[in-house]
Amino acid sequence: MRITRRGWLGALLAGALGAATAFGAPAGAQAQDITVFAAASLKDALDSINAQWQAESKHKATISYAASSALAKQIEAGAPADVFISADLDWMKYLADRKLIKPETQATLLGNRIVLVAPKDSTVQLTIAPDFALAKALGDGHLAMADVKAVPAGKYGQAALETLGVWASVKDKVAQAENVRATLALVSRGEAPLGIVYQTDAAADTGVKVIGTFPADSHPPILYPVAVLTSSDKPEAQAFVDYLKSPAAKPLFEKQGFSVVTP
Numbered sequence: 001m002r003i004t005r006r007g008w009l010g011a012l013l014a015g016a017l018g019a020a021t022a023f024g025a026p027a028g029a030q031a032q033d034i035t036v037f038a039a040a041s042l043k044d045a046l047d048s049i050n051a052q053w054q055a056e057s058k059h060k061a062t063i064s065y066a067a068s069s070a071l072a073k074q075i076e077a078g079a080p081a082d083v084f085i086s087a088d089l090d091w092m093k094y095l096a097d098r099k100l101i102k103p104e105t106q107a108t109l110l111g112n113r114i115v116l117v118a119p120k121d122s123t124v125q126l127t128i129a130p131d132f133a134l135a136k137a138l139g140d141g142h143l144a145m146a147d148v149k150a151v152p153a154g155k156y157g158q159a160a161l162e163t164l165g166v167w168a169s170v171k172d173k174v175a176q177a178e179n180v181r182a183t184l185a186l187v188s189r190g191e192a193p194l195g196i197v198y199q200t201d202a203a204a205d206t207g208v209k210v211i212g213t214f215p216a217d218s219h220p221p222i223l224y225p226v227a228v229l230t231s232s233d234k235p236e237a238q239a240f241v242d243y244l245k246s247p248a249a250k251p252l253f254e255k256q257g258f259s260v261v262t263p
Helices: 005-023 040-057 068-076 089-097 134-138 152-163 167-173 180-188 199-204 235-244 250-255
Strands: 034-039 061-066 083-085 107-111 114-119 143-146 174-177 194-198 208-213 223-228
Touching (some): 040 061, 040 235, 061 068, 068 083, 068 089, 089 152, 089 223, 143 152, 152 167, 152 194, 167 174, 174 180, 180 194, 180 199, 194 199, 199 208
Parallel strands (some): 034 061, 143 174
Antiparallel strands (some): 114 194, 114 208
């Protein structure tokens, strides 16, 4: 079949349009979705904020929740993400030291507290204070905590128990979970009589009740930093971070029990 010059040009244009459809429009022609790696304790708040951000901006963030330690290691290994929100400063510093975040984008977003929780029908009563009878309250059961060597909630919990002088009496009774939400589930399901989680997690699960709140000076300050990753070239990543710091996000964080850090 003989193709005329006009027909050849038409075929070329059609092919180019097809390629654009297959591989995406040129950069800047449309907003891009972003991927956010966030501490597990942020799930309820961030899900609400993401829905609101999407409705207002028409952008979308896919959020992956896990322990801050696991997410930082995944980012170090090259996992594709645009924004990281940690439950402590240490894991953000870990990435900063490896030049994996854009330092000018880093900000401290939130504060939190850790609490002692029990299943909702528990009769345990304790007052959290130096040398309180935690081991006796556990009996033959286990204290649910996030991984005390790596996960922020576990590290904060161990620090508090050490400060209060009870860690030595319970360290052999600790059941460690991969993140704070897994810790919460152990208590909510009745598999552990007591556990240490963030107050925001306790508020999100009707299967547990708070026995007491750990003194703020018994552990390092619980702070949540955020930053755009060095590997991200999407302007929507910074737009999402800016939205998290905006007045629009504040009531949604506070509804879940977080304290919002004033810029």
